[in-house]
Amino acid sequence: MTSKIPPLQIQQQLSKEANYGCIVCGCPVLEFIDIVNKTSQISAFLPENMIAICPTDQIKYADGLISESSLRNAKINPYNKVHEDAFTMKQHHEVNDLIVKVGKCTFVNTSRILVVDDFDIISIKKEEYAGKSYILLDINFFNKINNLIAIVFQNYWSAEKSREWQINYKSKHLIIQNSKQNIIFELMIQDNEIIINVDGIFYNGCPIKITNDQILFDNQEIALDIKGTILKNYEIGVTAETLNKGWNNV
Numbered sequence: 001m002t003s004k005i006p007p008l009q010i011q012q013q014l015s016k017e018a019n020y021g022c023i024v025c026g027c028p029v030l031e032f033i034d035i036v037n038k039t040s041q042i043s044a045f046l047p048e049n050m051i052a053i054c055p056t057d058q059i060k061y062a063d064g065l066i067s068e069s070s071l072r073n074a075k076i077n078p079y080n081k082v083h084e085d086a087f088t089m090k091q092h093h094e095v096n097d098l099i100v101k102v103g104k105c106t107f108v109n110t111s112r113i114l115v116v117d118d119f120d121i122i123s124i125k126k127e128e129y130a131g132k133s134y135i136l137l138d139i140n141f142f143n144k145i146n147n148l149i150a151i152v153f154q155n156y157w158s159a160e161k162s163r164e165w166q167i168n169y170k171s172k173h174l175i176i177q178n179s180k181q182n183i184i185f186e187l188m189i190q191d192n193e194i195i196i197n198v199d200g201i202f203y204n205g206c207p208i209k210i211t212n213d214q215i216l217f218d219n220q221e222i223a224l225d226i227k228g229t230i231l232k233n234y235e236i237g238v239t240a241e242t243l244n245k246g247w248n249n250v
Helices: 008-017 055-062 068-076
Strands: 033-036 052-053 099-102 107-110 112-116 119-129 132-142 149-155 156-157 166-169 173-178 181-191 195-205 206-210 216-217 220-222 230-232 234-240 246-249
Touching: 008 033, 008 052, 033 055, 033 156, 052 055, 052 068, 052 149, 055 166, 099 112, 099 234, 107 234, 112 173, 119 195, 132 173, 132 181, 132 195
Parallel strands: 099 195, 107 230, 112 234
Antiparallel strands: 033 052, 099 107, 112 119, 119 132, 132 149, 149 156, 166 173, 173 181, 181 195, 195 206, 206 216, 216 220, 234 246
8 A cells, every 4th residue: 555644634635535444344534545546655645545444444555345336335435334333333313422431430521531641642533523422533543662563643653563453343443453463452332422442552751541330550450549430521531641640630
């Protein structure tokens, strides 16, 4: 595939065209590829020749397991347009909140979920389009030696050694995994709430782990003062400073 990244305007155009999901399977984590200049390192970035596709199906296409003709058909009728299980939040007339659960903390209408040393590790937003609320993810994956090895930015995927990563998606359940690095990021939509579990990511050498019951930093449970609470319209959910290895809620 082309090594060049298309302009943000074209990324947004292709995302909307695909209803914010892979045209093949609906996965919200996307790459934008030129299916005409498949082997070229140069692209004219013509949207009519480009598609939004998840990294898993992009590899299948590169390996010849998915044909260009099937992708062109999917471009016309992308998965999220013809299936009801798209990666969306239900809209209600009375309330349209974005609800995110980490550990036993619940954040309502808070985009910046996890911030370490003033750097955003996990952010989540909603994008309203065609009568639905689609999820936009920003995630930064650091390893033990503080190398940034993968990024999700407004659902766009970029990674070193991309074939080491496994991205699996099925009906509102996303898993991003790197078995070699022991990294896993899991996001589920249940009862119109987003639930996040994380293991194996780091920042400045400090491990971060999120389960259904705990938020762990440097192998110690933190955010105990807000455990079990619901916090609404906060600018930031959970923040951390690695110098003193202390977590605080802002």
